[in-house]
Amino acid sequence: METGNETISTDFILLGLFPGMKHTGLLVSAVLLIYIIAITGNTTLILLIWADRHLHTTMYFLLSQLSLIDLTFISSIVPKMAVNFFSGKKKISLIGCGTQIFFTLTLGIAECILLTLMAYDRYVAICHPLKYQIIISLQVSKQMALGSWVGGVLASLVHTSYSMHFPLCGPRELHHFFCEVKAILKLSCEDISAYEKGVVVTSIIVVLLPISLILSSYTLIFLQVLRMNSPEGRNKALATCSSHLTVVIFYYGPAMLIYMRPGSSHTPTLNQALFMFDTILTPMLNPLIYSLRNKEVVGSMKRMLWKLPLLK
Template sequence: MQGGENHSLGSDFTLLGLFSSRQASLVFFPFLVSIFVLTVTENVLMISLIHRDPRLRTPMYLLLSHLSLMDILHSSNIVPKMIADFLSGSRTISFAGCGLQVFLSLILLGGECLLLAAMSCDRYVAICHPLRYPMLMNEKTAVFLAGGAWLVGLLNSTVHTASVLLFPFCGPRAIDHFFCEVPAMLKLSCADTSRYERGVFVSGVIFLFVPFCMISASYGRILHTVLQMRSSEARKKAFSTCSFHMVVVGMYYRPFIFTYMRPRSYHSPGQDKLLAVFYTIVTPTLNPVIYSFRNKDVLAAMKTMLGSHFLPEK
């Protein structure tokens, strides 16, 4: 071991946070807490509605319930630590805690990429092949797709987390990020990580580029079918829905692709943190609104649930 370096696996890390100044963190803190509470509330409500209301027990909403669960876990994996660090003034995270953040983050990010692709395929079959929808998409198919997303995300995360944590880390072990993310951690390694980075690129192709192409192709076909509809009202509604979905997909995939499919030398801490905000904080908040709460079936289920709780029984 060279002087001044720390290669031990058990040492703590320091998270430098989203902002370098305490004043900027103080301004952002109320917003962060509000966003976290809103994210958890929205997604818990979505899961409750889907499991309570028979109208929402369809493949599309079953996939949405898994998306909501992933968003809750993803936000809870990162934001509470940020809040605790701000309140305590300590930015330290243990080696095990950092490994757990990486492990959960990769499961949920990878699983959500595959789940969003499955959801786009569901919408493609429903709109472009409605007569074949009951045969191609049913509850068993939805469970299989959701389970596959979780399982493949778990396998991918296990490999990458084990690989990253086995690298020797040098110097002060200060991660210039607001959570333990692979690209930020690789910058601290004193070993050659070029071979591993090629593996990350391959995973990026599987989990990011391929699903993004599938989603784009699905919505492209959906828009083509929508434009051929005779009803202008149906065209307007379907086009509005697809447009909002593609906005969310773009906000999630593009920053994620930009972060994980670039060489380490092209990364800058400020840019990586800004990009990560979109797929770790912003998108989990927007997903229930875009995918669910603009839907008349969801709104009807919400009215039914609220009525059963607050209206007196006759």
């Protein structure tokens, strides 16, 4: 009857962060602390950009969208992971798993698109400053943000529906801390080679194509910066790009290692470490990078704090 029960059950078992590792409780507690910092940092940045008219520009509008994606991204993973760990229950329903896959794919792909568009925004601002307001108007920036979300949703719908329709064999144990497409596919009974080729094509479109466009944008930016005669102008141009470039490296580095490595080098432990960096650490680091390295954001924060009654 045990086999019958396994057949009837459609729940998945999430083995959690580095199963078998000692002191997992400390690791989960650290992740929760990171989650609180990420929520606080991204929420503060969104509210700051919304409240301060000095930050009502295309660059900061796109930055607020990045913070919104990061806020939703980490929230789609950490709370469920923490609940499972502290309750001792490792199950996630079929619908819950499909929902988590849909949101993580949507947000991950949307962030890839948005980071690429943010690089284009910096290219236009530095290489074509006189035409910037015409090329990147507020309406265009809204379309850029909408395109990022729509692109993420459409790609996610395709991969979520495909990955969840394959019949699964054996125990539904996922060596992961959240439902992820490649972890699900390892349980499939069918030949999924054709679908895996589709995943590779998507990875090229979502990861390699954007990173190529970003590198092209920054190559043109650096060439333009070298032509500048003013040291102040050169430093300002580099300062506006350094934060975005740092975020790109932090996000795309692990993503390329996850999706571009040979199948033989894929181990559950290494995959979890890379996914932890991309889905948990990066959403915490992004608002800190943009806040600490951006004089306009720091100045805006000081102005907002000065308006508080307790500080007057």
